Amino acid sequence: MVKNSIKIDFSQSIGDPMVEIGRLGLIEFCKKEKFENIEELKIYIEKLFNIYTFRTSGRIGQVFSSNSKFTHNSTGKDLNERLRQALEQYNSLIKEFCNGYCITCGKRNNLCSVSKTIFPLTTGNSNTNFTSNFSNRFLMCKVCMSSLFFAPINMQKIAGRMGFMISNNPEINEFWTRENIYQFNANIVKGVDSLVDSKTNVFENFIYGVIEELQEEKLFGDITFYLISNVDKGSEITLVHIVENQMRFLHRVAPKFFKDELPTKQKDEWNYLIYKYSAKDSSGKFRIRKESIDGKSKTIKFKEEIIDNKNYKSTIKYFNPLISSFIQGKSILGFFKRNRCSWNLTKIYLKEIKGMRKERVNVLKKVADNLQLFNEDDATFYKKIIRPIEMTKSQTEFRENLRILMRKFMSKSDKPLFTVDEMVVYILPSGESWYETKDILLIALYEKMNLKEIEKIDEGEDENE
Numbered sequence: 001m002v003k004n005s006i007k008i009d010f011s012q013s014i015g016d017p018m019v020e021i022g023r024l025g026l027i028e029f030c031k032k033e034k035f036e037n038i039e040e041l042k043i044y045i046e047k048l049f050n051i052y053t054f055r056t057s058g059r060i061g062q063v064f065s066s067n068s069k070f071t072h073n074s075t076g077k078d079l080n081e082r083l084r085q086a087l088e089q090y091n092s093l094i095k096e097f098c099n100g101y102c103i104t105c106g107k108r109n110n111l112c113s114v115s116k117t118i119f120p121l122t123t124g125n126s127n128t129n130f131t132s133n134f135s136n137r138f139l140m141c142k143v144c145m146s147s148l149f150f151a152p153i154n155m156q157k158i159a160g161r162m163g164f165m166i167s168n169n170p171e172i173n174e175f176w177t178r179e180n181i182y183q184f185n186a187n188i189v190k191g192v193d194s195l196v197d198s199k200t201n202v203f204e205n206f207i208y209g210v211i212e213e214l215q216e217e218k219l220f221g222d223i224t225f226y227l228i229s230n231v232d233k234g235s236e237i238t239l240v241h242i243v244e245n246q247m248r249f250l251h252r253v254a255p256k257f258f259k260d261e262l263p264t265k266q267k268d269e270w271n272y273l274i275y276k277y278s279a280k281d282s283s284g285k286f287r288i289r290k291e292s293i294d295g296k297s298k299t300i301k302f303k304e305e306i307i308d309n310k311n312y313k314s315t316i317k318y319f320n321p322l323i324s325s326f327i328q329g330k331s332i333l334g335f336f337k338r339n340r341c342s343w344n345l346t347k348i349y350l351k352e353i354k355g356m357r358k359e360r361v362n363v364l365k366k367v368a369d370n371l372q373l374f375n376e377d378d379a380t381f382y383k384k385i386i387r388p389i390e391m392t393k394s395q396t397e398f399r400e401n402l403r404i405l406m407r408k409f410m411s412k413s414d415k416p417l418f419t420v421d422e423m424v425v426y427i428l429p430s431g432e433s434w435y436e437t438k439d440i441l442l443i444a445l446y447e448k449m450n451l452k453e454i455e456k457i458d459e460g461e462d463e464n465e
C-alpha cells in the first residue's frame with residue numbers, strides 16, 4: 001500500500017474546541033474538506049506556513065510557544081531556514097504511523113507522536129477539555145494534527161489575547177469562520193498584521209457585538225466563547241457561555257444597532273440603555289476625547305463621536321456594566337429598575353431570559369395595577385405605597401408589606417389585592433428570589449407614575465446630557 005495515497009477527510013466535527021476551530025479554519029482556507037492525498041493537503045500547509053514565517057503577525061510570539069518552529073530563536077535571522085524547518089517537521093509527522101488512539105478524536109492507528117509545544121496556543125493547562133491540558137508527548141491523528149495549525153487564523157485578537165467561539169448551530173460556526181478567513185486573507189493582501197483584530201478590548205463587549213451581528217443574520221444558537229493565550233501568567237482560558245434565549249431577547253429588543261441617530265428611551269429603549277452605560281466613565285462623568293486638529297486641541301464629546309462619525313463601535317469600546325452583566329448571565333432587573341424601564345421591555349426580559357411563567361408575570365402586573373386604587377397624586381402614592389416597598393430589606397419584611405397593602409386594599413375594594421393562591425404560587429413561590437419579585441413589582445409601579453415625579457425622586461441618575 002502506498003501510504004501517501006490515503007484520503008484525508010476533514011468533514012467530521014471534533015470535540016476539542018481548539019482542534020475544531022482549526023478544522024473549520026482549514027476547510028475555509030482551503031475551500032475544501034476532503035483531500036485526495038497528503039500531497040494535495042501539503043500545498044495548503046505550505047501556503048499557511050509561508051504566511052506564518054514571512055507575513056507573520058506581531059502576535060506570533062503569543063500564538064506559538066518559543067519552542068515552535070515559527071518562533072524559535074535559532075532561525076530568527078534566516079526565515080527561509082525557518083520555513084524549511086517548519087515544513088520538515090510537518091513532513092516527518094505525516095510519515096509517522098504509530099498505533100494507538102488519537103488524543104482528541106479517538107481515531108485508531110496511523111497516528112503521529114507530537115509535543116504540545118509545536119502547536120499554537122497550547123502551553124496553558126487550566127482546562128481539561130483542551131489540548132493544552134495534555135501531557136507533553138501524545139499521539140494524534142493527521143487530521144487533528146493538521147487542523148491545529150490552522151486554529152490561529154480562525155480566531156480574533158481580543159483584549160491582548162486570542163478569542164474564538166463554537167456554537168451548537170453549524171451555520172453560526174460557518175459564519176464566524178467565513179468572516180475570519182475573509183479578513184485574514186484581506187489582511188495579507190493589505191500587508192497588515194495577518195491575524196484578525198476585533199479592535200475590542202473588553203471580552204463581554206466583543207461577545208455582545210458578535211451576537212448583534214448574528215441576530216441581524218437571523219442566526220440563533222448556544223455559543224461558547226473562549227479567550228486564550230500562550231503567554232499569560234498561567235495561560236488561563238476564559239469561557240463565556242451564551243444561550244440562544246439571550247440572542248432571541250436581543251433580536252426582539254434591539255432589532256438594529258443604532259448608526260445614524262442616538263436611541264431614545266421612548267423609541268429604542270434597549271439601545272438607549274446600552275448607549276447610556278457606555279457614555280459615562282467609571283466616575284460617572286460623560287466621556288470626552290481630546291483630538292488635535294491643525295495644532296489646536298479639540299474636545300470631542302462621546303455623543304458627537306457616535307453621531308458625527310457614525311461610529312457605533314465607540315459604544316462598545318469601553319467597559320459597559322449593562323453589557324457585562326447581560327453577557328455573564330447575571331440579572332439585569334436592577335438596571336431596569338434604576339432606569340425606570342418600561343413594563344414592556346421588562347416583560348420580554350422576564351419571558352425570554354428568566355423563563356418566567358406568563359401567569360406569574362401577569363399576577364405581578366395585576367398587583368401593581370390594583371394598587372393604582374390608592375394613586376390620587378404621584379407624590380403621595382410614591383411616599384405611601386412605593387417607598388415602603390423600596391425600603392424592604394428581607395423576604396419577611398416584603399411579605400409583611402404586602403399584607404399591609406392587602407388590608408388597606410380590602411378597606412377600599414370588595415376584591416382582594418391578590419388571592420392566597422396567587423401569593424403562594426405566583427408572587428412569592430418558594431425557591432424564587434424575593435428581591436427580584438420586589439424589583440419586578442417596583443418596575444410595574446414606576447411605569448404608572450408621571451415621569452417628572454420619578455425623576456425628582458431619582459437618586460442622581462440623570463437621564464440625559
Ligand SMILES: [Zn+2]
Binds near residue numbers: 102106107144145
Ligand atoms: Zn484525531
